[in-house]
Amino acid sequence: MAKIINIHSGEEVIVEKKIPKMECTICESQFDLEGEGGTTGYFGMLMVAFCPFCLSSILDMGRQMLDIKDE
Numbered sequence: 001m002a003k004i005i006n007i008h009s010g011e012e013v014i015v016e017k018k019i020p021k022m023e024c025t026i027c028e029s030q031f032d033l034e035g036e037g038g039t040t041g042y043f044g045m046l047m048v049a050f051c052p053f054c055l056s057s058i059l060d061m062g063r064q065m066l067d068i069k070d071e
């Protein structure tokens, strides 16, 4: 089972089928969305997929840019 989130509407879709390995849009590594984590969605009309490492890095960069402290 995996959860796919539309980043524009926030709508979540639960997918029951086994999802094949995905390629990260940033680092091009293959990752298992269901087993390893990461996320996928759309930037405008472009489908994007982020492996757990790149997703964590994106979120960390966002926190730094917005000056959000971990608490």
Ligand SMILES: [Zn+2]
Binding pocket: 024, 025, 026, 027, 028, 029, 050, 051, 052, 053, 054, 055
């Ligand atoms: Zn990646």
